[in-house]
Amino acid sequence: MPVRPKNPGYLPIGYKLMFTFMIFIIIPVLVIGYVSHAMYQDSIRKQTTSNIQGTLLQIKDNIEYKLEDVTRVSGMLYYDYSLATQLRSYREGWESFERTTKYIMPKLNIALNATGMNLWMSIFLENDTLPEVYNGSFDNENPDALERSYGLYHLKRIEDKPWYLSFPVENYGHTMQWKQVERDGDFDRISLLRRMVDSFDPVRLKEIGFMRLSVRISELFQSADYHKIGEGSVITILDEKDTVMYQSGVLSSELLHQNESESHYLTIEENLNNPSWKLVAYIPTNIMEKDSLKVRMFVIAVCFLCLVVFTFAGVFISRYFSIRINKFVSVLNAFREGDLHKRISYRGKDEFSQIATALNEMGENIGDLIKEVYLTQLQKKEAELETLQSQINPHFLYNTLSSINRLAKFGETEKVQQTVLELAKFYRLTLNEGRTMIPVPTEIEQANAYLEIQKIKYGDRMEVMFDVDPDIWPYETMKLVLQPFIENVMKHAWCADRIHIRIVGQRDGDDILFRIIDDGIGMKQERIDQIFDFEGHVNAGYGIRNVDQRIKLQYGAGYGVSIYSKLGIGTSVQIRIPARRRK
Template sequence: MGYKASAEEHKFIPFGYKLMISYLVLTLIHVLVFGYFANWIFVDSARKKTSDNVQAALSQMKDNIRFKMMDTVRLSDMMYYDDTIAARLRQYQQGWYSYESTTQYLVPKFNSVLKSTNRRTSLVVYLRNETLPEIYNHYNDSDPLTYAGKSYDLYHLKRIEDRKWYLEFPAETYGETMVWQQVERDTEFGNISLLRRIIDTAKSKSTMDIGFMRLTVKLSDLFETVSPDFGEGTSVRIETGSGQVLFERGTAPASASGQKAKEADFLTIREPFGDMDWQLITSIPKAWVEKDARKVKLLTAGIGSVSFLVFVCVGICLSGYFSRRVSRIVMVLDSFRNGDFRKRIRFKGRDEFSTISESINDMVQHIDTLIQQVYVTRLKKKEAELESLQAQINPHFLYNTLSSISLLAKFGHVEQLHQMVSNLALFYRLSLNEGRTIIPVANELEQAKAYLDIQKAKYTDRLDVLFEVDPDMLKYEMVKLILQPFLENVLKHAWCGDRVHIRITGQKIGDDLEFRVIDDGVGMTVDTLRRLHADDEDHEKAGYGIRNVRQRIQLHYGKGYGVRIHSRLGIGTSVTLRLPCVDRRAPYVDKVIAIENDYR
């Protein structure tokens, strides 16, 4: 208590804490400055890397699209550069020549064009030569690409001469002029067409068209490699120079405040198609772009935190060197105050703390020796009380036993007389036990059996006894003579009528042994139970025999062990004895099994 009072009177911040606080402040400043600049460098690098990766992905998508577009251009080249088709289309002869041109040249050519690709492609050809017949299919308002690869359409050019898209078609440059455009019902069906003239190749570098071709493909086929694989919320779209969106995938950026809000929330990256006015545009949420930056921030924060923790640990080790020694001394002194004198203080080196620890250790060792001496004295006193108890019990017990022996001899019951004398001799031999206080569990049970055998000779069939003991208990030892006093109490106070049943049980519960003496006698009142459970030093209230057994158990094993009594008037009494498991050397299994068999 003196130490606590002193600590409360002198409240101050120890020098070790002051040193530690200043050290941590300086360390934290350096870690924050380093972390800030490192994070700035890493984040900028991560953002640039992300943008480069997206740009490279868009370029790859563009190349894939151009490859598929060039495949369609290749199909148009099969007719654009075919001199045979041009020669047939220049001849305006009817009859057999027109029929032959159509069946022998045009139709096979159109079929070969459709079969030279595995993509869905629709072919429509418009001819100025009206001597050739029109050949076309009825699609019933359905998508012509439903029949792609199986059919084609052949019309006269006059059908489209008034169409806006034909009138606005650019001037011809040989081998170069072609337009990708959504015409007719392409927008409705999700298609796009390659538009191109058919030129009269007989004239060098002629721009005079003799026909017009239209190759239609699915937008989904042409742009199937366009995928917003850049994270959640991204979108990719194809826009023309006029702002028309040909194709789009992903979540389109939407904002109530218009384009400014979109630019603020999204990173837009564009990839032009070069010779075309198309653009491949991706809109990526800046939150996704900053994903790697956030990882860098977390990594920087983690490294900074770990570094700071390392510095904290070093600071604690340095500033807490002396305070830990003082804490160890205080901790050991607290344990001494709580009654634990086993701890000692050990410091390496030769300094003031080592001198203090040696002095405290010597003082505690001396105090522990004195306590042990007092403990041994009290233990011997209790053993003397036990001997006194036995001295009081044995003469009366011996007198009653000798009277029973006399009666047996008088009536000539030689066998019973022999058995009683043997049990009496066994009982006293076990009671003496060569002066030892601690005996095997089997010996205690054997002594209780010998006592009950003697009593059965007196009470005959009026006394029933049953032993139920776990054999695992036989490898332990216990304080002697703790069951017999309770058996004697049953025979002295528990009779209810002319019969009484006694059951002795034993079992191992965790690291403890539990014995129970149970009878079906008259039981006890609440006042009697309260008196028996009274404080050990209250001789007038607590029974002497019960108090003696309880004190002996607690002296040997501590306050956590002892005797508890449960009883109900008219039903019976149960006495529970709790002891710790203490190993012994000699086995006594056979002996106790024999005891159980005798009473079953």
């Protein structure tokens, strides 16, 4: 394509843009100022974050130590094999009381005194021969008044408690749960829940008791003090469901609406190992921003000045280019909507004039090309459809003439005459003045004409039932979509000396479904795959594949033939076409 010569007054758009960019030469200065300010703030933020993370790690270690201390107390009872031996002994009377006072209660005292924390321990025993030992009321407990004490209860007291029923399945040595139960919430406490099991057989663990160790939340999280981080900070401890269990510091209105003003607080998280709680610290960023206030004010002033300049310049430049670009957009939109006749009338001596000329020529060329391709594809489709349809008639005619020949050979004159009449009727309906599309009733009548020919041959050995919904009578279909499948049944589906065929026609939404169902020998899925394999098995299922291709050429890939079959039961062929009314 020859290069167009430049006009004497041609001014490239690059020069226009260059003059525009010169106006905004101050932008690099603003960028440098912003980057410097951001780097300064980022350095302060990183240093502060590092210091706070170190403090949070110390708080985390202290909390985990106290959690492990309570877990260790529960482990003293959990892993005590001799204690388990006493708890699974069911001897009553004086021996049971003596075992409780001289062996079990000392064990509980030892475990309770093994920590410096103020715990309240409740042990629920499955062995109801052991006496209950407790202070206060079980139903109206007051944990604060019972610290560094314990109670022995029977397990049946908590058998219907939701927190006991929902306790996880036992995994030896690992199953435990921190949870607020009973009146823990009223006294700001939390309990460690854990089973007591008979470890004689670790594979088949038997529950012999249940322990609950209650501790004050303030004592457990005593080290989580916001003063260690700084004024205005907040430290919270969240459980597995992100519910606040403990909080040190006051939540400000900004922190409560953090999604709206998230930049005002720095959030640092640390995960506790066991249980899966989170230690979250919120630090006001204004502590870090005091030193950078002057830089920020300078940047804001420069940005405001640039905003004023950019606004006026942007309006002018935008108006200058948008008028021209909108012309091209309107033409492109017209092309996208199929209107290839719209053209651009542009006067100028720059790139816009060249684009306008090229776009006009492109619209004209695309229109001619689309018209040429459309006509070519339409002719090809019509030729393929006509070829596929023409292959049906010789195939059926050959089979029918062979049947007539056999009848004539055996002297069945009346059957020969009747067969010829039905054959003539079939071809009268098939020719249909050369039309490809026929009414649904005509297609049903064609199929019935073919079946009448077959009934002459097979007699009472075949039974046929038509189940056609009258709602599909007003619609049209391609001709010869049913007969090839009925012929396939008569040729391949016989299982013994009788066969039943059911022909169904019905509406399915915006489609029409035909089904040809038989109770013949059926076929394997491998055989069905071969039928629809257009390249690997050309000769397999030629008639079926022919109908499927015709339907897809006429209506599209979403329509066609599908086969469902099972050996020894039968086959169901489904033909789907769109529901289109006759013209």
